[in-house]
Structures are given as C-alpha cells and as structure tokens.
Amino acid sequence: MKQTFLTVAAAILAVGCSEPKATRQKAPIRVRTEIVIGNGIDTKADGTTYVGMVEEAEATAVSFTTMGTVKRILVSEGQHVSRGQLIAELDDTQARNLLTGAEAAMAQANDALQRYGMLHDEGSLPEVKWVELQSKVAQAKSQVEVARKNLADCRLTSPVSGIVGRKSMRAGETAMPSQAVATILDISSVRVKFSVPEAEVAHFTPSTHVAISVDAIGRQFESRRIEKGVQADALTHTYDLRAHVYNKEALLLPGMVARVSVSHAGDTQGAAITVPLTAVQRKTDGTMFVWTVAADSTAHRTAVSIGASVGNAIEVTSGIGAGAHIVTEGYQKLSEGSRVVEN
Secondary structure, X not given: OHHHHHHHHHHHHHHHHHHHHHHOOOOOEEEEEEEOOOOOOOEXXXXXXXXXXXXXXXXXXXXXXXXXXXXXXXXXXXXXXXOOOEEEEEOOHHHHHHHHHHXXXXXXXXXXXXXXXXXXXXXXXXXXXXXXXXXXXXXXXXXXXXXXXXXXXXXXXXXXXXXXXXXXXXXXXXXXXXXXXXXXXXXXEEEEEEEEEOOOHHHOOOOOOEEEEEOOOOEEEEEOOEEEOOOOOOOOOEEEEEEEEEOOOOOOOOOOEEEEEEOOOOOOOOOOEEEEHHHOEEOOOOOEEEEEEOOOOEEEEEEEEEEEEEOOXXXXXXXXXXXXXXXXXXXXXXXXXXXEEEO
C-alpha cells in the first residue's frame, strides 16, 4: 500500500513538473513601428505624383588664381550678387610692393634708352648696345604688366549673377590657387529632380507637362521641359528626370522638396507611399521586403517594390498600403511569425 502511494505521488509530481514546460511560450520581441501614410506621394485619378528636389540651374565655384591671406569677405550666404561684383580680397601688400619695384625698373630702363638714344642717332653707340637697351625696356614693361595682374588677382569678383550658396573661407585664412572661396548659384531658372521607375520612364517626353507643388512656400509651378536621364540607379532601378521651372521671383531655392504631378493617358498605377529608408531590406535573391506587423501581433516579411528615395524616406510603389504597421527598429531579431510588442 505504501509503495502504491509513492508511485501515484511520483506520477503526479512528474505531471506537475512537465506541464509548465509544455505550455511555456517565448516572450514577445519589442519593436518600434510606424503606421504607413501616403504623405505627399499619392496617385490621383488623373495622374501620378512623385517626390522631387529643387536644384540650381548652374553652380559656379569662384576662387583666387594666386596664393595669399584672405583680407576680407564681402558677401554672405543667400546674398544676391551681380556679375563683376567684388566678393573677396587678399592682402595685397606684397603685390603692391612688387608693382612699385617693377614700375621703378621700367622708368630706369626708359631713361637709359632716352639718354643713349642721342648717341645712337649720331652713330656713336654700337648697335648691340642699342638692342640690349631696347630689350631691357621690353622686359621691364612685361614685369610691370605681370605685377599689375598679380595685384588685380588679389580682388575676387563674381563671374556670373546669382546668389551666394556657400562660403568656404573666412578672413585670415590662407587661400590657395583654385581653392573655392564661395559658390554662386544661378536660380533664375531651376530644375526639379525626381525619379521614376523604369516601367514608367517611357511615359515621359521632353515636352511632357508637369505640375510642381512646393509646400515650403505654398506655391505651384508648371514645367513643359523635361530632361531624361539615360542611366538607371543600380539599386532602385529608377531613372532621374529633371523638370525645368522659370524662377523669376527667386522663390524656389535649392534643396526644397517638391511634389511633381503628371497626367498619363490610361495610367493605372496604384497609390504609392513612403517608408523610412532603413525599414526596407534586401533578400539574397535581390528582392526587397519590409517587416510588417499583422493584427495578431505577429511579424511577417512583406515583399515590396521601391521607387525614388528622398532624404531618409523611400517610395514604395507596391506591396503595402496606407495603414500598414512597418517595423523600423528591432527587425534584426525577427523571424517569420515572431510575436512582437509595438512601441
């Protein structure tokens, strides 16, 4: 009887110890997520909208042609400058001294030529000596011209009209030949750069009409001139296009984000949205995916097609829709079907 009791007790104990092991579950993984919205990139019934970036028409880096200490910078970033306007100066003390010396040498050579001229006219001066005097005058004149050029090079003027985009030097620094002092941007007209998937690039022609909206200034513009890039991005398989916009009021500034809307006959593309650039991952076969969280709090790899990237975001043209929960941090610990807790 005692042995039977011990056997039953052992069986109960064994069942009691094994039950937690069978029912134990792995703790959910804590991740950070973002809910996808169609922020600024969507498709309207009459066309498609892309994200673009404003670029200057031309950028000219201005620099001194000689070495010296920067005496002063006369412009500030964002300032409008005209062609020929003084931008900066070097310390010209040495250049002025060289010019003074060259002018003195030239005066001496001319004086000698004048004094020996009478002897030459009378035939009392050897021809070789006369030629030597003339050569010295020519050399002195050349040295004066070089000295004047060096003095003029201490003044840096703008070769074009535009706005100062960036100052690269300050007063007191040593400027080297061809070292940029400032960049002058021509924004009388600008280009809005945007990227389109390779499947859509054929829709665009040089005269395609696009509407451009810039939220930063609350204005809309139009462009009827498009430049098409001929080389695709190796990662995104998109082509860069540039829409030319006349910028008479200089409201559009380089770096502004714009929405480029274009109408295509028969366009049936779906709505596009943007996600953080770091949320998009690549499989070994080259396809792209993001981690999404389902309604039951499980994580899943979701294949996506991507478009243009702007800043820290990238356009997703297919695979997910607005309202999807995208994992942006902590995805390194996930596997298919992992249970997660969203932050």
